[in-house]
Amino acid sequence: MVGRREWLRGITAQGLFLAAGLGHGMTARSASGQTASQPPKNQARRTARRPALNTATPVIAAPSQPIRADERVNALLTGVRERHDVPGLVGAIIRGESLAAIGAVGLRKKGSAEPMRVTDAVHLGSCTKAMTATLVGELVEEGLVKWSDTIADLFPEVSSRLHPDFQAARLTDLLTHRAGLGANVDWWRLPGNSTTEQRRALLLSSMADAPLSRPGTKFLYSNVGYALAGLVAEQVAGDSWENLMAQRIFRPLAMASAGFGPPGRRGANGADAPWGHGGSRGKIQAVRQDNAPCMGPAGTVHCSVPDWGRFASLHLRAEQGRPKLLDRETFRALHSPPPGGNYNGGWIAVPRTRAGRALTHDGSNTYWYASIWLYPERDVATIAVANQGPEPAPEACREAGQELLQLALLERPPRRR
Template sequence: MSTLQQQVESVRNAHGVPALGALILSSTRVLEVALTGKRRADEETPVREEDRFHIGSCTKAMTATLIARLVDAGKLRWEQTIGETFPALKSEIREAYHAVTLEQLLLHRGGIPEDRAPDPALMLRLRALSGDMQTQRRQALVAVLQREPAAPPGSQMLYSNFGYMIAGAIAEQATGEPWETLMRRWVFNPLKMRRVGFGAPGKPARKPDQPRGHLGQCRTPVEPGPLADNPPVLGPAGTVHCALRDWAKFAQLHLWIAQGKRTALLKPETARRLHEDPYKQGYSMGWGTVSRSWAKGQVLMHAGSNTMWYALAVLAPALDRGWLIVTNCGSDAAQQACEQLLHELAHP
């Protein structure tokens, strides 16, 4: 057992999570990776390095990257508004939202109410939607934007999963293709991310083919299915799952960008815009932005959870290092396990 495996296993045991994994990367290669534990808490099948973990809101940086690529391709504009994109829906949504721009949505400044603890009635309504994903997202957009803004659009940051869903819907309207297809074509395939998908990974089976998410105190596994993730319409805000090495390819792209290096995927000015924090709010497009002495400067970070999984991504450009940490439980203990492991790895 490697030193990293020993660290991961020690933290996993201390917090009682079914499985825990960590990957350490530089901008050019994966340095170390280790996973320990079980796919299901009540079953002995061990996790493997190629297993897929749900990364929740860490999806947001991927959606922002998709939008950036579509901007470079001339299919979208940062200042494009909800009203001009969906003229047929303007009569169904609050007028205050008509002028909200794509950039504002990605910076959580669209005025949409903060929704880290979403309205249960609205979530049930979203689960009941029918039709293809593009149709469902347009229906969901109307359901969300019929409600009063929580603040004048553009005036303050209000963390909004629905804002990212609407950004995804704008990309769909501009291209005629669902967000899921766009993600594969414009982000996953160019980065050669193969072990990646949407929703809870795997198929229902007595012997788990992939890790299962867990509820409660990490003792209640949830088989893949409609209730194993948030409603699919929220995909652009947080339904991606992937293996650690595949996620690392995306993280390396952003570490490269944060170091001011050119990438074949994005124009330099577009790439820079993804990490800018023009309002000094501690958040850019899909990344939390903070300054840390141990990192010798800026850190890009984001956590993700659908309450059944927990994931954490941290990039330190000045150190040329990144850390990706995952577990198949969404409890407080799972969050504590990921944060403790990050602390041990980033502060050896």
């Protein structure tokens, strides 16, 4: 308890540190210009039941050979791009733990001649949520937090300042969008010198008044809830969400391209990565902007599609009873919606598709659009990303995902049970 409070006071004074050594995407300065520094060493809030996973060796390794575009994928993506007129598209098929095929078409920036590349970093938007939930699952397994822990259990030092109904909200309510919270707040106006400090301000401001619905009873999609789930991870582990993601998600999956905010190095002026595009039809413009950094657990991760594919493999394998990083029971908890619902752990569960049961999610920071589908019965996942947020980018990604699935199904018959 003392160690946690000392750390929270420390980050207020010193900012937060983003782990280095994970590739050019990991920078020590956020998109808002907040400078990061290392938090003091601290004692975890609770005693872990087991040591944290040694992540020196990735649980799913990166490809050893150069990644090259597949002509079939490029052909189908070209058709989708031409029909929907988006700047660029990247699409991939994942089989098991391998990148089966990938393609990239179009331009990094509208009006430029620089082509999209299969290794370019892309923005995941709300697909970040599944990563945050996976991180929370690790902390559950280590005994630092329980799914049933309430806000009052997790934040006893401020619980008296929160509405009684919110005090009773559980961690699972945050992860299933059933905490009674609104979708968003004015993220850029949250006070604080670090993202953790701003998320703590979010807790106090968003839970001071009565919830929109009694926690645990109604689905209300909420970026606020996932930002607070990130704060829960910070509270119990004694480190920033950004550090925890780097150490516990990106490193074990060899996601060297992963980082936070717009793709590309700060100061590179967009020369090393695609630009996002926003606006309306006929007035689409290239921009390098993102959600406020404090919204991170709900939607600020960027990485390459091959790196994202290894995260897809992690959850695909778990659905097949071959888990890595987390126990089978933990994945089951993340993939199982509450009664009457279809959402948990950053995934929408779809009972029936032409490829069987599926897990899916879309994400957009309004400048990018990303879509991921997992089909465990076919041992296949598809990913489609456009460097444009507004329509017709969502339809382009949906169409690309379906065509990628069709290509995958033509190549392999159904898995035998």
